[in-house]
Amino acid sequence: MxxxxxxxxxxxxxxxxxxxxxxxxxxxxxxxxxxxxxxxSWHAVTHTDKGILNLLRGLATNPGRVVSEYVEGKHKKYFNPVTFLLLCLGLFVFINSYLKTFVEVPGPDPAVLAQLKTERQKKMYVAQMERIAVANKFREKHPNILAMVGFPLEALVLWLFFRKRGRNYVELLIAVIFLGGFANLLFTVVGSPLLASTKGTSLYFIFTLLTMLMMSLYVAWGLKGFLSKERPISYWKPLLVNILYYVIWTALVTFFFLWYVMRSNFGIAIKKLVSELNK
Structure with a gap:
């Protein structure tokens, strides 16, 4: 027709x-x-024009060029970065839920409850353990929300250090989405099976660090190519800045996690402080 x-x-x-x-x-x-x-369906996956396999091949072999070409106008050649990120995060959730990669948070310890003297202390302890479980479940089920918050922060950190490299904030954000999506895919394919098979052992923590290092090395590699628009840049600069971002992000997540879990104690401490100041 x-x-x-x-x-x-x-x-x-x-x-x-x-x-x-x-x-x-x-x-x-x-x-x-x-x-x-x-x-x-097959055309959407395999066709060289906007095919996801074409994007994956490019991100695996020359990620800096892929991001550079996209931000410089070759939009039809590559898959949409946000769609790509959401697909990677969806696969991450599915695989890790199936493999049960993450360490499960235990419930309230009866031995700890037995040592607490008052009912109020016991209720606070149980509530804190429940909030820990909720926070851990949120981290497992909603990495897309964490990524949507974390990637703009990562782009901001990169912009603060590399704003004189001819790339604006939004272009750096697109780079972070492309590279972060593929790094997340690497974690899903390589890291998740390793973590699932070593959960509960001393190797779990080691493989977690190695997987995070692998992701950082990949992102730094892609940023090196992307930031060398006007003049070459060493590999170590984007790597160190990316590690700095991970430190900042971990500190922020840890702070909000502790605030959420311990908010009752924080409230009590603040009330005591105000009471002391008013004396």
Whole structure:
């Protein structure tokens, strides 16, 4: 079927036009069949124009060039960065939920409860353990929210150090999304099976650090290529800045985690302090 108007944006079409001049959709359309469905699905994955395999290949072999080409105008060549990130995070949640990668938080310890003297202390302890479980579950189930908060912060840290490198904040944010998404994919493919197989052993912590180091090395590699637009940059500068970001991010997450878990104690401490000051 060759309509006179584009079925996507309703722009008037000439009889010889194969694509809409306004939105780029094919002029000729037809009803979906199983054959058409599988063809379109395979085309979306493998086609060199915006195919995700093309993006993965580029991010695996020359991530700096991929990000540079995208921010400099080659949008049709690559998969959308935000969509790519969400796909990577979705895979991360699915694989880690299936493998049960993360260490489970234990419930209230009966031995600790037995040592607490008052019912109020016991209730506070139980409430704190419940909040720890909630926070841990949130971290496992909603890495997309953490990423949406963390990546803008990472881009800000990079901009503060490399703002004279010819890249603005938004371009650095796009770089972080591309590189962070692929680094997250590396964690899912390489780190998750290792962590799942060593959970409960001393190797778990070691593999966690090694996986995080692998991700940092990859991101630094991509940033090196991306930031060398006007003049070359050494590999160590983006690596150290990226590690600095991880330190800042870990400190912030730890602070909010402790505040959430210990907020009752914080409230009591503040009340005592105010009471002492008013004496």
């Amino acid at each position: 060759h309509p006179t108007n584009c079925l996507n944006c309703e722009t008037n079409l000439q009889g010889t036009e194969k694509y809409c001049p306004a939105c780029g959709q094919k002029a000729a359309t037809h009803r979906f069949t199983w054959s058409h469905f599988f063809h379109e």
